[in-house]
Amino acid sequence: MSIIVQKYGGTSIGTIDKISKVADKVISEKNNGNSLVVVVSAMSGETNRLLNLAKSINPDISGRELDTLISTGEQVTISLLAMTLTKKGHKAISLTGSQAGIFTDDIFNKARIDYINNLPIKKYLDLGNIVVVAGFQGITKAGDITTLGRGGSDTSAVAISVALDAKECQIFTDVNGVYTTDPRISPGAKKIDQITTEEMLELSSQGSKVLQPRAVEFAGKYDVGIRVLSTFEEGTGTIIKKENDDKMEKAIISGIAFNKDEAQLNIRGVPDQPGIASLILGPIADLNIDVDMIVQNVGEDGLANFTFTVPRNDYKVAMQSLEESSKKLQAKKVKGNNEIVKISMVGVGMRTHAGIASKMFSVLAENNINISMISTSEIKISIVTNEDNLETAVNVLHKEFNLDK
Amino acid sequence: MSIIVQKYGGTSIGTIDKISKVADKVISEKNNGNSLVVVVSAMSGETNRLLNLAKSINPDISGRELDTLISTGEQVTISLLAMTLTKKGHKAISLTGSQAGIFTDDIFNKARIDYINNLPIKKYLDLGNIVVVAGFQGITKAGDITTLGRGGSDTSAVAISVALDAKECQIFTDVNGVYTTDPRISPGAKKIDQITTEEMLELSSQGSKVLQPRAVEFAGKYDVGIRVLSTFEEGTGTIIKKENDDKMEKAIISGIAFNKDEAQLNIRGVPDQPGIASLILGPIADLNIDVDMIVQNVGEDGLANFTFTVPRNDYKVAMQSLEESSKKLQAKKVKGNNEIVKISMVGVGMRTHAGIASKMFSVLAENNINISMISTSEIKISIVTNEDNLETAVNVLHKEFNLDK
Numbered sequence: 127m128s129i130i131v132q133k134y135g136g137t138s139i140g141t142i143d144k145i146s147k148v149a150d151k152v153i154s155e156k157n158n159g160n161s162l163v164v165v166v167s168a169m170s171g172e173t174n175r176l177l178n179l180a181k182s183i184n185p186d187i188s189g190r191e192l193d194t195l196i197s198t199g200e201q202v203t204i205s206l207l208a209m210t211l212t213k214k215g216h217k218a219i220s221l222t223g224s225q226a227g228i229f230t231d232d233i234f235n236k237a238r239i240d241y242i243n244n245l246p247i248k249k250y251l252d253l254g255n256i257v258v259v260a261g262f263q264g265i266t267k268a269g270d271i272t273t274l275g276r277g278g279s280d281t282s283a284v285a286i287s288v289a290l291d292a293k294e295c296q297i298f299t300d301v302n303g304v305y306t307t308d309p310r311i312s313p314g315a316k317k318i319d320q321i322t323t324e325e326m327l328e329l330s331s332q333g334s335k336v337l338q339p340r341a342v343e344f345a346g347k348y349d350v351g352i353r354v355l356s357t358f359e360e361g362t363g364t365i366i367k368k369e370n371d372d373k374m375e376k377a378i379i380s381g382i383a384f385n386k387d388e389a390q391l392n393i394r395g396v397p398d399q400p401g402i403a404s405l406i407l408g409p410i411a412d413l414n415i416d417v418d419m420i421v422q423n424v425g426e427d428g429l430a431n432f433t434f435t436v437p438r439n440d441y442k443v444a445m446q447s448l449e450e451s452s453k454k455l456q457a458k459k460v461k462g463n464n465e466i467v468k469i470s471m472v473g474v475g476m477r478t479h480a481g482i483a484s485k486m487f488s489v490l491a492e493n494n495i496n497i498s499m500i501s502t503s504e505i506k507i508s509i510v511t512n513e514d515n516l517e518t519a520v521n522v523l524h525k526e527f528n529l530d531k
Numbered sequence: 532m533s534i535i536v537q538k539y540g541g542t543s544i545g546t547i548d549k550i551s552k553v554a555d556k557v558i559s560e561k562n563n564g565n566s567l568v569v570v571v572s573a574m575s576g577e578t579n580r581l582l583n584l585a586k587s588i589n590p591d592i593s594g595r596e597l598d599t600l601i602s603t604g605e606q607v608t609i610s611l612l613a614m615t616l617t618k619k620g621h622k623a624i625s626l627t628g629s630q631a632g633i634f635t636d637d638i639f640n641k642a643r644i645d646y647i648n649n650l651p652i653k654k655y656l657d658l659g660n661i662v663v664v665a666g667f668q669g670i671t672k673a674g675d676i677t678t679l680g681r682g683g684s685d686t687s688a689v690a691i692s693v694a695l696d697a698k699e700c701q702i703f704t705d706v707n708g709v710y711t712t713d714p715r716i717s718p719g720a721k722k723i724d725q726i727t728t729e730e731m732l733e734l735s736s737q738g739s740k741v742l743q744p745r746a747v748e749f750a751g752k753y754d755v756g757i758r759v760l761s762t763f764e765e766g767t768g769t770i771i772k773k774e775n776d777d778k779m780e781k782a783i784i785s786g787i788a789f790n791k792d793e794a795q796l797n798i799r800g801v802p803d804q805p806g807i808a809s810l811i812l813g814p815i816a817d818l819n820i821d822v823d824m825i826v827q828n829v830g831e832d833g834l835a836n837f838t839f840t841v842p843r844n845d846y847k848v849a850m851q852s853l854e855e856s857s858k859k860l861q862a863k864k865v866k867g868n869n870e871i872v873k874i875s876m877v878g879v880g881m882r883t884h885a886g887i888a889s890k891m892f893s894v895l896a897e898n899n900i901n902i903s904m905i906s907t908s909e910i911k912i913s914i915v916t917n918e919d920n921l922e923t924a925v926n927v928l929h930k931e932f933n934l935d936k
Contacts, residue, residue: 142587182547184618195610198603205600213589220599
């Protein structure tokens with residue numbers, strides 16, 4: 127019998143009714159003759175409820191006790207789902223992260239899985255059970271409860287798939303697959319049948335929030351096939367595999383992602399000397415602000431211009447910090463813009479096809495879309511433009527690169 | 532340093548504010564130079580909320596998954612209390628039943644503690660922590676989560692006190708001690724300073740719901756001193772010890788308990804023959820109805836009368852069963868009354884003092900209180916009368932036996 131690992135997120139199991147529907151889906155896959163392991167998150171809203179309780183004690187709460195607290199969210203859903211499966215006449219058992227042998231490091235709140243002792247799950251599968259495992263959580267060697275950070279249930283599911291050598295890891299979400307771009311922005315957006323883990327990684331980091339990047343990374347590293355499916359409608363979803371099948375080789379661009387949660391900061395006329403980047407970014411990092419895109423170039427006067435993006439929530443604090451740095455560095459000017467969008471085109475085909483970038487820029491220029499930053503990687507080109515341009519930019523690129531065909 | 536074990540129930544820690552007040556009490560005892568272990572229940576209402584979720588899946592839910600579910604209630608409070616203690620500047624750590632090494636049998640929903648591996652708690656105490664342990668829960672040798680049944684947190688606290696050889700086990704409740712009777716019924720009710728475990732056992736089984744009977748039994752068996760205290764007001768509470776101190780020897784009656792949650796069933800004119808009791812009670816037991824008092828006597832015609840009490844909730848079902856038995860046994864009459872109260876006088880002094888029973892009966896008779904059942908044990912006399920008589924009966928007995936002095 128092949129092992130199938132299924133993962134259901136919080137919105138899929140937010141109520142007793144929804145849990146019942148999830149149970150039906152699980153049973154249907156079991157009836158196909160497979161052994162089933164089901165990884166679940168907390169019911170939607172529950173993790174936030176617990177987090178708010180903790181924050182009312184200490185707004186800066188973190189560490190061991192927080193994980194002990196919020197791990198109860200999944201413990202509730204595993205038992206409710208196991209009860210539902212049993213009520214529907216199927217043998218089922220729930221396992222917490224600890225019971226399922228999911229060992230992590232001791233970096234509380236964002237632990238990483240060290241290894242999985244697959245014996246407990248295997249034992250219960252061999253006894254004919256549907257095994258329901260708490261996602262998002264694990265245990266240290268010392269016996270402390272840990273959590274993997276937000277979205278960690280995807281990672282749990284992939285790691286369990288690896289540990290059990292599962293045939294497939296099915297991630298159930300509220301969308302029916304990965305799209306060439308957001309259908310709400312571009313009505314021509316098409317569901318992608320198959321995509322490489324590399325491409326998916328770029329798409330998910332760039333704002334297509336279907337799958338947790340760490341889970342995709344993990345799947346790529348251990349060559350596990352992931353299938354993204356909808357909990358609420360039928361369909362074959364999107365398969366994410368390390369290598370494309372033949373028919374996929376020809377696609378140059380797989381999809382267009384965008385991210386409106388960033389703001390852009392710019393400092394001009396700073397001396398172009400070694401260490402200048404760290405003098406600018408050091409104070410930002412000290413404030414625990416993540417910097418995403420970084421672009422530096424030298425102007426005609428031999429002075430450098432430096433532009434970077436930060437999460438939009440951190441914009442004000444980052445601007446203050448940059449203005450202080452500006453005085454120290456005797457920079458000419460500091461500018462910021464928190465109404466930007468980052469648009470990324472992703473595709474493994476880019477590696478072997480020249481001219482993608484120039485085609486992208488010329489299409490945007492033809493449509494009067496001004497680009498304020500450009501950043502490229504082997505399988506991705508990202509540009510930053512004003513938020514107002516989002517819809518037009520995505521639509522013309524989507525059409526130009528034949529993603530709607 | 533002496534170890535003090537404190538236990539706080541659900542009403543004591545029902546909100547973040549109350550948890551903060553509990554933390555202050557814990558810290559104050561710690562500042563007396565003691566090592567502190569704190570056992571907590573779930574926040575009030577939480578266990579019922581979880582139970583209702585489970586019942587909406589399966590009204591007859593029981594077993595392993597139910598324990599996995601409801602044990603999350605205490606896991607939430609241990610982490611919240613540990614966070615609060617830390618926030619107030621004290622080193623604290625939370626331990627689930629499993630992490631605290633509380634091993635039980637595998638009778639889910641009403642497990643019994645087999646043994647406690649005291650090394651984890653001791654390790655964290657030695658490191659200077661206030662150790663916060665989840666009450667009500669444990670783990671089997673196979674790693675399954677169990678719960679001890681309602682009120683089991685008292686038992687957890689006493690068992691941990693035994694395992695750590697604690698100086699005292701302090702049970703914090705919403706009353707400031709054990710009373711000679713319920714102050715709401717008898718305004719003259721007095722707080723008892725000291726009571727034996729045996730007496731407390733009779734009082735708590737008989738409806739004085741301050742302490743879980745199993746916890747008292749456990750404390751008696753291992754000779755641990757329990758102190759019942761109020762979470763909400765200062766005071767020395769009531770000490771429950773295996774043996775009375777000298778000054779206590781003279782008390783004949785320690786307290787008067789009553790229970791309004793029962794109903795009385797009566798079958799008359801059944802053949803007085805061996806096995807008749809089991810023919811009557813067998814069908815009741817088959818319905819999983821607990822029978823409390825049982826009285827049988829023989830009338831003048833050589834036929835027996837048989838009376839017993841059941842929980843009031845089970846009254847209707849029990850009456851139906853008894854009416855069916857009545858036909859089979861050709862009994863003369865079946866009667867029932869669900870508006871009764873059982874009143875019990877408890878005291879170790881009874882052993883050596885004759886005439887307590889007759890004094891009790893004559894006082895009740897003088898006050899026109901009719902007794903429908905009598906049952907006695909070594910340190911207890913229980914009578915059943917109409918519910919209407921409760922207040923008068925308790926008050927006259929309380930006065931007659933000098934409990935208000």
